[in-house]
Each structure stands twice: as C-alpha cells, then as structure tokens.
Amino acid sequence: xxxxxxxxxxxxxxxxxxKWIADCCVYSLxxxxxxxxxxxxxxxxxxxxxLERFPWIKHMAFIIAWVVPAVELAAAVLLLTRRARRxxxxxxxxxxxxxxxxxxxMLGTEKHLPCxxxxxxxxxxxxxxxxxxIFFTGxxxxxxxxxxxxxxxxxx
Amino acid sequence: xxxxxxxxxxxxxxxxxxxxxxxxxxxxNAKFGTYYWFPxxxxxxxxxxxxxxxxxxxxxVCSFTGMGYYCAAxxxxxxxxxxxxxxxxxxxxxxxxxx
Numbered sequence: 342x343x344x345x346x347x348x349x350x351x352x353x354x355x356x357x358x359x360k361w362i363a364d365c366c367v368y369s370l371x372x373x374x375x376x377x378x379x380x381x382x383x384x385x386x387x388x389x390x391x392l393e394r395f396p397w398i399k400h401m402a403f404i405i406a407w408v409v410p411a412v413e414l415a416a417a418v419l420l421l422t423r424r425a426r427r428x429x430x431x432x433x434x435x436x437x438x439x440x441x442x443x444x445x446x447m448l449g450t451e452k453h454l455p456c457x458x459x460x461x462x463x464x465x466x467x468x469x470x471x472x473x474x475i476f477f478t479g480x481x482x483x484x485x486x487x488x489x490x491x492x493x494x495x496x497x
Numbered sequence: 498x499x500x501x502x503x504x505x506x507x508x509x510x511x512x513x514x515x516x517x518x519x520x521x522x523x524x525x526n527a528k529f530g531t532y533y534w535f536p537x538x539x540x541x542x543x544x545x546x547x548x549x550x551x552x553x554x555x556x557x558v559c560s561f562t563g564m565g566y567y568c569a570a571x572x573x574x575x576x577x578x579x580x581x582x583x584x585x586x587x588x589x590x591x592x593x594x595x596x
Contacts, residue, residue, distance in 0.1 A: 364500075368507045375511035383515065387573065387589050421504040 359487045366484030367426065370433045371417045373477060377462065378413035381406075395447075412436065427488055434481035441474040532571035535584045539566035541591060543584035549575060559594035568594040 381388045385406060392402035416436060419429030448467050465473060534550040535543040536557050550556040559568035574586030 364503075368503065371504065371507050372511045375508050376515045379512050379515040380518065384573075384587060387587055390589060417508070421508075423500070 356489075360489070363484055363488040366480050366487065367420050367430070369480050370430075370477070370484065371420050374413040374417040374420075374433070374436075378410035378417070380462075381410040381413075427485070430481060430484045430488060434478065434485065437474060437478040437481050441471065441478055444471045444474055532573060532589050533575045533582075533584065533586075534569055534571050535575075535582075537567040537570050537591070541567035541570065543570050543572065545581045545583050547581045549582045555590075555592050557592075559592070566594055568592045 389402050389406040392405055393399045395402075398405055412432070413436065416429055416432045419425040419432060422429070444467060448471060462470065462473065531551060531553050534552065534556050535546060537543050555569045555571070557569040559566075569592045570584065570588055571590040572584040572586050572588055576583045576585045
C-alpha cells in the first residue's frame with residue numbers, strides 16, 4: 342500500500358514535470374512567433390523588399406511577406422488553444438525546420454544578404470541565426486515529446 | 498484559467514517587445530524603397546560619413562580589389578553628431594562586391 346502510494350506520487354510528479362516542460366516550450370514558441378510576426382508586420386514594406394532580393398522566392402515575395410507572419414500568428418493561436426496545442430507544436434516544428442533549411446541554404450550560397458527576420462533577430466549573423474533556429478527546432482521537438490497526447494485511452 | 502492568463506501575458510510581452518525593438522516611428526517617416534546609404538568596411542559594418550545619401554539605389558562605386566567584400570548598405574534611419582552621420586534603424590540592403 343505504501344509502495345503503491347509512493348509510485349503514484351512519483352508518477353504524478355513526473356507528469357507534472359513533463360507538463361511544466363511542455364508549457365515552457367509552448368510559451369517560448371508563442372513568444373517567438375508573436376514577436377517575429379508583429380515585427381515583420383510593423384515593417385512590412387522592408388520585409389517584402391528584402392524577400393525580393395532572395396533567390397528562389399523573390400517572385401513570390403509579396404505573397405510570402407503576408408503568409409509568413411500570418412502562419413506564425415496562426416501557430417501561436419493554435420499553441421494557446423488547449424485542444425489544438427499539439428497541432429500547433431507540429432506546425433511550429435514544420436516552420437522552424439523550413440526556416441532552418443532555408444538558412445542553411447543561404448549559408449551554403451555565395452549570396453550576401455541582410456536577414457529578413459523580425460526585430461532583434463535581424464541583427465544576428467547568418468551563423469548565429471542558424472544556431473538560434475536549431476535551438477527553437479529543439480524546443481518544438483521537446484514540446485511535442487513532453488506534451489500529453491490529445492486522445493486518452495482509458496482502461497475498461 | 499491560469500494557462501489563459503500566462504498565455505495572455507506572453508502575447509502582450511511579445512507585442513510590447515516587438516514594438517520597442519521595431520522602431521516603427523522611424524520607418525513611418527521613410528519613403529517606400531528609399532533608404533540612407535552608408536559605405537561599409539569589408540565585413541559589412543557601416544562607416545561614419547560626412548555626407549548623407551537618401552535614395553533608392555546604391556550611390557557608392559566599388560572598385561575591384563581581387564576578392565569579394567561588402568561595399569555599401571542601406572539603412573532606414575541615421576543619427577548625427579560632430580563626427581558625421583551614423584547608420585541607424587534597420588539594415589535593408591547590403592551590397593557585396595562584385596555580386
């Protein structure tokens with residue numbers, strides 16, 4: 342009986358720790374997406390001009406300049422919605438992987454362009470930005486791993 | 498309820514931080530596609546200048562030195578003191594010579 346109580350307490354504690362880690366990941370991602378999206382929208386013209394100078398995506402600069410902050414805000418909303426949190430984490434992971442791959446591509450080319458990212462992140466070098474993106478990709482993965490599954494199966 | 502409050506606080510903090518760092522007011526005064534141009538050192542740091550160029554294209558002529566280097570950069574704003582004009586605001590464009 343005593344052992345069972347101890348086991349239950351340990352399990353509950355672990356679940357609480359997992360939940361706390363998942364919450365930290367989610368709020369970090371929400372902060373990142375809301376911050377970068379509002380920064381991009383507040384200097385939207387500049388963001389579009391910078392995108393027009395990027396290889397591959399310059400022809401879609403106008404659309405991308407609206408779609409990227411919109412998707413970032415949508416991801417933030419999903420992350421803050423309890424039922425859609427897991428979907429938000431997957432979208433966050435997809436976004437971070439996409440940004441990281443593009444950054445890696447930029448580092449591999451000979452193009453020397455200013456960063457079109459929002460706010461203080463734009464002052465980072467490409468290398469620093471790549472590390473930053475990899476870190477937040479890890480945060481998204483950690484959020485998925487530690488967040489409870491959407492569907493719970495109950496023993497009958 | 499606690500989660501909602503934390504979520505709201507995070508969103509408000511992010512927007513406030515964004516507004517603080519974006520310097521929206523400076524950019525509202527800037528004409529679309531027109532920026533302050535500054536020469537840069539070979540690694541891309543803007544230099545202090547005696548004159549100020551506010552236009553849409555790069556006014557600086559770069560000379561060939563046998564290897565690539567940063568030549569000029571466009572910024573959304575500037576500051577001025579006794580030493581001259583300094584780049585300020587956002588880095589919009591950066592020209593790498595000979596690209």
